Amino acid sequence: xxxxxxxxxxxxxxxxxxxxxxxxxxxxxxxxxxxxxxxxxxxxxxxxxxxxxxxxxxxxxxxxxxxxxxxxxxxxxxxxxxxxxxxxxxxxxxxxxxxxxxxxxxxxxxxxxxxxxxxxxxxxxxxxxxxxxxxxxxxxxxxxxxxxxxxxxxxxxxxxxxxxxxxxxxxxxxxxxxxxxxxxxxxxxxxxxxxxxxxxxxxxxxxxxxxxxxxxxxxxxxxxxxxxxxxxxxxxxxxxxxxxxxxxxxxxxxxxxxxxxxxxxxxxxxxxxxxxxxxxxxxxxxxxxxxxxxxxxxxxxxxxxxxxxxxxxxxxxxxxxxxxxxxxxxxxxxxxxxxxxxxxxxxxxxxxxxxxxxxxxxxxxxxxxxxxxxxxxxxxxxxxxxxxxxxxxxxxxxxxxxxxxxxxxxxxxxxxxxxxxxxxxxxxxxxxxxxxxxxxxxxxxxxxxxxxxxxxxxxxxxxxxxxxxxxxxxxxxxxxxxx
Amino acid sequence: xxxxxxxxxxxxxxxxxxxxxxxxxxxxxxxxxxxxxxxxxxxxxxxxxxxxxxxxxxxxxxxxxxxxxxxxxxxxxxxxxxxxxxxxxxxxxxxxxxxxxxxxxxxxxxxxxxxxxxxxxxxxxxxxxxxxxxxxxxxxxxxxxxxxxxxxxxxxxxxxxxxxxxxxxxxxxxxxxxxxxxxxxxxxxxxxxxxxxxxxxxxxxxxxxxxxxxxxxxxxxxxxxxxxxxxx
Amino acid sequence: xxxxxxxxxxxxxxxxxxxxxxxxxxxxxxxxxxxxxxxxxxxxxxxxxxxxxxxxxxxxxxxxxxxxxxxxxxxxxxxxxxxxxxxxxxxxxxxxxxxxxxxxxxxxxxxxxxxxxxxxxxxxxxxxxxxxxxxxxxxxxxxxxxxxxxxxxxxxxxxxxxxxxxxxxxxxxxxxxxxxxxxxxxxxxxxxxxxxxxxxxxxxxxxxxxxxxxxxxxxxxxxxxxxxxxxxxxxxxxxxxxxxxxxxxxxxxxxxxxxx
Ligand code: SF4
Numbered sequence: 012x013x014x015x016x017x018x019x020x021x022x023x024x025x026x027x028x029x030x031x032x033x034x035x036x037x038x039x040x041x042x043x044x045x046x047x048x049x050x051x052x053x054x055x056x057x058x059x060x061x062x063x064x065x066x067x068x069x070x071x072x073x074x075x076x077x078x079x080x081x082x083x084x085x086x087x088x089x090x091x092x093x094x095x096x097x098x099x100x101x102x103x104x105x106x107x108x109x110x111x112x113x114x115x116x117x118x119x120x121x122x123x124x125x126x127x128x129x130x131x132x133x134x135x136x137x138x139x140x141x142x143x144x145x146x147x148x149x150x151x152x153x154x155x156x157x158x159x160x161x162x163x164x165x166x167x168x169x170x171x172x173x174x175x176x177x178x179x180x181x182x183x184x185x186x187x188x189x190x191x192x193x194x195x196x197x198x199x200x201x202x203x204x205x206x207x208x209x210x211x212x213x214x215x216x217x218x219x220x221x222x223x224x225x226x227x228x229x230x231x232x233x234x235x236x237x238x239x240x241x242x243x244x245x246x247x248x249x250x251x252x253x254x255x256x257x258x259x260x261x262x263x264x265x266x267x268x269x270x271x272x273x274x275x276x277x278x279x280x281x282x283x284x285x286x287x288x289x290x291x292x293x294x295x296x297x298x299x300x301x302x303x304x305x306x307x308x309x310x311x312x313x314x315x316x317x318x319x320x321x322x323x324x325x326x327x328x329x330x331x332x333x334x335x336x337x338x339x340x341x342x343x344x345x346x347x348x349x350x351x352x353x354x355x356x357x358x359x360x361x362x363x364x365x366x367x368x369x370x371x372x373x374x375x376x377x378x379x380x381x382x383x384x385x386x387x388x389x390x391x392x393x394x395x396x397x398x399x400x401x402x403x404x405x406x407x408x409x410x411x412x413x414x415x416x417x418x419x420x421x422x423x424x425x426x427x428x429x430x431x432x433x434x435x436x437x438x439x440x441x442x443x444x445x446x447x448x449x450x451x452x453x454x455x456x457x458x459x460x461x462x463x464x465x466x467x468x469x470x471x472x473x474x475x476x477x478x479x480x481x482x483x484x485x486x487x488x489x490x491x492x493x494x
Numbered sequence: 495x496x497x498x499x500x501x502x503x504x505x506x507x508x509x510x511x512x513x514x515x516x517x518x519x520x521x522x523x524x525x526x527x528x529x530x531x532x533x534x535x536x537x538x539x540x541x542x543x544x545x546x547x548x549x550x551x552x553x554x555x556x557x558x559x560x561x562x563x564x565x566x567x568x569x570x571x572x573x574x575x576x577x578x579x580x581x582x583x584x585x586x587x588x589x590x591x592x593x594x595x596x597x598x599x600x601x602x603x604x605x606x607x608x609x610x611x612x613x614x615x616x617x618x619x620x621x622x623x624x625x626x627x628x629x630x631x632x633x634x635x636x637x638x639x640x641x642x643x644x645x646x647x648x649x650x651x652x653x654x655x656x657x658x659x660x661x662x663x664x665x666x667x668x669x670x671x672x673x674x675x676x677x678x679x680x681x682x683x684x685x686x687x688x689x690x691x692x693x694x695x696x697x698x699x700x701x702x703x704x705x706x707x708x709x710x711x712x713x714x715x716x717x718x719x720x721x722x723x724x725x726x
Numbered sequence: 727x728x729x730x731x732x733x734x735x736x737x738x739x740x741x742x743x744x745x746x747x748x749x750x751x752x753x754x755x756x757x758x759x760x761x762x763x764x765x766x767x768x769x770x771x772x773x774x775x776x777x778x779x780x781x782x783x784x785x786x787x788x789x790x791x792x793x794x795x796x797x798x799x800x801x802x803x804x805x806x807x808x809x810x811x812x813x814x815x816x817x818x819x820x821x822x823x824x825x826x827x828x829x830x831x832x833x834x835x836x837x838x839x840x841x842x843x844x845x846x847x848x849x850x851x852x853x854x855x856x857x858x859x860x861x862x863x864x865x866x867x868x869x870x871x872x873x874x875x876x877x878x879x880x881x882x883x884x885x886x887x888x889x890x891x892x893x894x895x896x897x898x899x900x901x902x903x904x905x906x907x908x909x910x911x912x913x914x915x916x917x918x919x920x921x922x923x924x925x926x927x928x929x930x931x932x933x934x935x936x937x938x939x940x941x942x943x944x945x946x947x948x949x950x951x952x953x954x955x956x957x958x959x960x961x962x963x964x965x966x967x968x969x970x971x972x973x974x975x976x977x978x979x980x981x982x983x984x985x986x
Contacts, residue, residue: 040929042694060525063525067521067525070518073514073516074518076513076514077514079513080512080513082505083505083506086501086505102496102498103497155690171691171692171695172692176694177694181693198694198696198698199698201693202698202701205701206700206702209702210612230674230677232681238688239690239692239702241701241702243642244702247646248647258501265668265677266674267518269518269664270518283630284629284683284685286684286685286703288683290681290682290683291679292680292681299641300600300604300638301600301604301641301643302642310501316505319505322508322511341930346926378918378923381879381915381930382880382916383912383916384882385883385912387883401789401790404790408793409792435796438796438799442799442800442803443803444779444782444803447782448779454755466921466924467920467924467927468921470925471927471928471932471959471963472931472955472956472963473959475756475959477756482753482761483749483754483781485762486765486779
């Protein structure tokens with residue numbers, strides 16, 4: 012673990028400091044800009060027909076909203092169907108519970124080595140550390156995740172975990188950390204090094220861990236999307252497969268996954284399809300010669316039910332984790348994923364993390380947006396992200412004591428008497444014509460007194476100075492002159 | 495109360511309004527591709543080749559020979575196939591005379607020979623259930639004869655594809671074959687050899703799965719490879 | 727592609743004889759000349775322009791800062807100012823977006839809901855109005871020049887103002903419109919964002935200012951007061967003396983010889 016992460020239990024509390032540090036990292040800024048430009052162009056090329064894109068997004072939104080509207084029923088159906096197929100289903104309200112369940116399953120068979128496919132939910136639970144502390148080594152097998160784990164870091168992007176690293180970084184990392192590895196910046200060679208390092212582990216691992224992209228209630232099927240084949244390795248080769256996912260990932264029908272999968276790959280990386288779409292419905296059946304003999308699914312809540320409780324905030328759960336919102340976010344592009352200090356960075360992180368960690372630990376995230384709307388414009392399931400951000404701003408400004416139907420954890424975390432008073436004053440001045448007129452009059456007369464420092468504004472700008480006459484006044488004078 | 499009950503109770507307590515029913519079929523009806531047989535095959539081949547898949551057009555009678563040529567052209571010393579299946583038997587006959595090639599069969603539980611499978615098996619030959627034109631995809635439903643690891647672990651995968659099973663898109667494949675009525679242990683869409691762009695967005699093939707995917711695409715008698723020539 | 731395609735001249739958008747002008751608080755206090763230029767431009771086109779003196783602000787600053795009650799109180803004070811059925815022209819895209827798209831939400835379930843909705847339907851952003859309602863073909867009397875256009879994000883995404891601004895500039899015979907790097911990207915204003923997250927907003931406006939400066943344009947225009955103050959304030963802070971932006975209304979008025 013790098014020092015950065017050991018400073019605090021909630022690195023998201025240090026968002027502003029983290030962001031400031033990231034902004035000074037010129038190399039990071041450059042890598043991110045290049046990568047995000049590339050991903051934006053790729054996405055655009057994958058949706059050449061604007062009409063098809065809009066229709067498909069609406070379909071994706073409708074499917075996700077229908078699945079959420081039936082969420083408890085679909086979860087029960089999923090459980091019943093999976094159980095009938097021989098897959099064991101576990102439920103966890105908290106990250107601790109999820110880790111306990113997973114460790115329990117591994118410990119039961121005396122396992123010491125787990126290989127992991129990409130799973131952001133397991134990042135959420137910090138599963139690797141939990142297992143490590145209990146004598147189980149969990150090795151990330153997705154190339155990006157492997158690199159990030161080797162570097163003792165966390166992913167900076169939900170699709171491209173090592174997007175912040177250059178070839179040179181990775182060459183040095185492999186050279187330093189892997190025995191007998193010469194320094195090379197050739198990407199094919201680097202991938203071969205990673206491939207070889209991991210192949211042995213698939214073979215030896217007691218358990219394979221993975222995430223889930225869609226869990227189909229109708230057939231009891233776990234769908235995994237990937238390019239590398241490591242997900243297939245983790246879910247096929249070890250004798251036990253444990254999948255972990257959020258409770259919102261369930262979809263009702265098998266046909267639902269067709270449009271969602273298409274939206275996912277095209278939005279994420281501009282690919283028409285990924286190399287593999289892996290649909291798992293049961294453990295090894297009698298007569299079959301491979302595949303895990305045990306398959307488990309852990310369903311995690313971790314704050315999702317808080318978002319669910321409110322019909323507006325529920326839209327947050329429509330997310331299919333494509334990462335397009337971060338690729339298009341001018342804030343993410345400038346600070347990268349680590350600065351957020353959360354599992355999910357960028358716009359989706361700003362709207363989901365408060366439910367997972369509480370507003371008290373994430374209060375700077377909902378405001379870390381200019382509300383430019385680029386995220387909502389590209390979101391494949393049409394989550395109105397700016398609207399979610401404004402709602403969270405409202406909840407973090409709402410005094411802690413105020414009673415509301417669905418209080419959020421950390422309500423009022425950003426509320427200060429000073430800011431509340433400022434807005435009340437503003438309301439007093441701008442909400443009454445007489446007061447506003449007087450205000451305009453005073454501001455223009457006293458413009459010579461404009462303070463040279465205006466909060467954060469003058470950090471980047473010359474001070475805002477009222478004009479000599481307001482527009483109101485100019486219009487009045489002109490009307491008078493005409494009469 | 496258990497975690498399960500707590501979670502479900504919280505969800506049930508939330509206000510819910512009746513959802514709008516999405517019409518998935520109508521979407522693909524409207525935007526799905528409209529190709530004739532040759533156009534569909536061309537598109538499929540173009541898509542697959544764009545992700546580094548080798549396609550060998552064959553006929554019902556010459557594919558075992560073509561397979562043998564493909565194997566010979568590569569540094570392959572061992573190949574895994576399902577001899578007990580009709581197509582496996584044909585492939586076996588075509589390959590058994592190659593003195594440099596060791597033929598293997600998946601006749602035990604994987605647990606009994608994982609090491610050999612991982613470290614001493616260069617290639618595997620399996621059949622494909624069907625194809626998808628729009629995305630350049632093969633659909634595999636591994637079974638007891640041709641287990642899941644065959645298309646995954648050996649570095650080269652030879653896939654026998656009857657082109658008459660090509661569907662226009664994923665939705666058509668799934669609905670016309672009635673997948674929702676029953677899914678196998680594992681169903682798989684494969685679109686090319688494994689790849690990654692995790693290092694500085696540079697595309698590299700052969701991540702963890704096969705490095706090479708060779709499709710023996712069997713054409714029906716009324717089609718010839720010449721008609722498909724310009725598929726990039 | 728966009729749901730509310732302002733780019734297509736709307737059939738049935740009748741040319742009125744009178745319009746209301748909602749100046750916005752930013753223009754009122756910091757850029758009143760631009761407001762006057764917009765009014766003059768409209769009058770030169772034969773319209774009677776009515777400026778309710780009791781107007782102040784659309785409420786957006788509080789609305790986007792998590793204080794909807796304050797926003798509602800201020801917005802409510804505007805609701806009674808437009809009794810006649812005339813269009814309400816707004817010379818700032820993001821404020822226009824607030825009134826058109828967010829007022830109905832802000833007043834949902836309130837006694838003023840119907841009124842707010844009716845007003846929202848009459849709100850029209852200046853460049854949209856000039857292009858699509860008036861079909862304004864400006865007679866370019868200026869010397870040849872090159873300009874870049876920056877569009878506020880709210881205006882772009884909620885009102886398609888980028889398309890209307892481009893179209894108006896493109897109708898000027900002596901003006902070459904140049905595209906700047908990452909043109910669609912936000913300038914980093916975002917109201918209180920530029921105060922609360924000054925470091926990030928600073929990086930954004932630095933990049934925006936640089937790409938405008940390096941675009942080959944001699945100046946830039948925008949139809950949004952917030953962006954204009956943001957980018958010009960940054961350029962001035964960096965000591966830039968020549969390159970700056972102006973409001974689209976000012977630019978159009980200058981080009982058509984309506985401004986001394
Ligand atoms: S919020 Fe939308 S754009 Fe962002 S990751 Fe989720 S689905 Fe993708």
